[in-house]
Structure formats: structure tokens, C-alpha cells
Amino acid sequence: MSDVPQSRAILPEGWPQPRGYANGMVAEGRVLVTGGLVGWDAQGVFAQGFVGQLRQTFLNIRAVVEAGGGRVEDIVRLTWYVTDIATYRTSLKEIGPAYREVFGRHFPAMAVVAVTALVEPEALLEIEATAVVGA
Template identity: 65%
Template sequence: MSLTALHPKGWPAPRGYSNGLMGEGRLVILGGQVGWDAQGHFAEGFVAQTRQALRNVLAVLAEAGGRAEHIARLTWYVTEIAEYRDSLAELGPAYRSVMGRHFPAMTLVQVVALVEPEAKVEIEATAILPP
């Protein structure tokens, strides 16, 4: 099973995400994951927390038998949009180190705060696994 990218004719190519993906199979919905390890210790800095949050997304997804390529959508919540923008050069390699070259549909929004005071980012995911 694979996901099919949805890209309207004439639109500019998205960079680092997809406009939409379509697939058929078992739906897996993951709650937001923050950048802490299994012991609840937060990684230092925005990029490190993002890398750990993505690893946590994949760890939960693996419980359903899924992998990165099954993720159809990621929603990122960040506490400082400027920190995200300032980290883009480091963020791309960090993302690819966890997710490979799989770029699902993504949304990123700034929020006032996250439930864990040390969290700089929280990422939730929707995946479609083969039937």
C-alpha cells in the first residue's frame, strides 16, 4: 500500500510537505507527542525536541505496525514560530534523519503554551496502514 500525493495542476511544488495524501487501509490517529524521552526528560532546544517528538510519533505508530511512510498528516504545534523559522536550516536534516524523505500533508501553528511547560513543540499524526 502506498499513499498518493494530491497536487492540483498549476500549483507550485510544496517544499518539505504535501498538499494532501490519499490512501486506503486502517486509520491510526496519534495524539500529540512532545520532545521528551521514555523517562520524561526533554531534549535541549527546538530542533532536538522536534527530532525526539518525531521519534515518539514513530514509536507509537509502530505499536500499530506502522512506519513513517504510512503517515498521511502531521500537525505541529509550536510555542515560538520565530524559533521554528530560525531553525529551518537545521530542522530539515533533523526531520529527514527520523522520517526519511517522506513528506506528508502538514500544518504548523503557533500556540500560546503546551501542557508540558518545557515543551517547545508537539506533533500529532494521522496514518493509513495497509488493510
């Protein structure tokens, strides 16, 4: 695996620089797609609160990507499903530090979607990730 980044953010000319995400990504390599990951640990115990579950979900994403031979910098898309959009919005100041602790300053394309429920009743959020592992 090369140390040269295999992906880059896309910013159309004249668009404002997004904060905390990319509008699009282009990458070369093998595609790694996660299932919907939630904020529980290896024993199936959920972290406490929205930000706690979010941080654990980030750690779980990183673990899957690394197990697949990738790095967090290979992640090109995150799709978040949250059960309470108001909690997401009021947690933004805490989300940033939790995100950067796990992923650093790598900001792929992202979407946040409000849903009424998730399969795991205790889950407050679920995130799917797509990574392109270097050629």
C-alpha cells in the same frame, strides 16, 4: 501488510511542487491517530532546545506508528504546535536534516500552528500525527 505504498501525495494541476510537505494525501487502510506528542524520552526527560525536542518528537511519532503496525511512509498528516514561531522559522535549516533522519523523504500533509502554551511547561512543540496503515 503489502510493500506497495498505500498512500500518495496530491498535487492539483498547475500548482507548484511543495517543499517538505504535501498539499494533500490519499490513502487506503486502517487509520492510526496519535495524541499530541512532545520531545521527551521514555523516562519523561525533555531533549535540549527546539531542534532537539523536535527530533525526539519525530522519534516518538515513529515509535507510536510502528507500535500500531505502520511505517513512517503510512503517515499522511502532521499537525505541529509550536510555542515560538520565530524559533521555528530560524531553525528551518536544522529542521530538514532532523526530519529526514527519522522520516526519510516522506513528506505528508502538514500544518504548523503557533500557540501560546502547551500542557507540558517544558515542551517547546507538540505534534499530532495521522497514519493510514496498509490494508
